[in-house]
Amino acid sequence: MAEQYERARTVTAGLIASIYETAGQQPPLAPRDLAIVIEALSVGLAFQAALDPEHVRMGLQAEVITRLLRLPTPDIAAAATAPSASQPAEAPGSNV
Numbered sequence: 001m002a003e004q005y006e007r008a009r010t011v012t013a014g015l016i017a018s019i020y021e022t023a024g025q026q027p028p029l030a031p032r033d034l035a036i037v038i039e040a041l042s043v044g045l046a047f048q049a050a051l052d053p054e055h056v057r058m059g060l061q062a063e064v065i066t067r068l069l070r071l072p073t074p075d076i077a078a079a080a081t082a083p084s085a086s087q088p089a090e091a092p093g094s095n096v
Helices: 002-023 031-051 060-068 076-081
Strands: none
Touching (some): 002 031, 031 060
């Protein structure tokens, strides 16, 4: 399970770095640290929503993460496909 969390943190950190780079901003913490915080908030809020869905809505997670971490809100599709530090750019003409 630890390996799965590590892979998720690595992907999330890369996405965070890409989002801030696309927005032309510096993240308030290292992208990996932000990934850890996002993971912890996500797990905790998902657990709370599962236990008490009447009072804890699932959409709260995205709102809290965006507002507390002051994440910029660029075009997420563009950020998700932009090369990041954790993903090497493809060589021109490569068919990978």
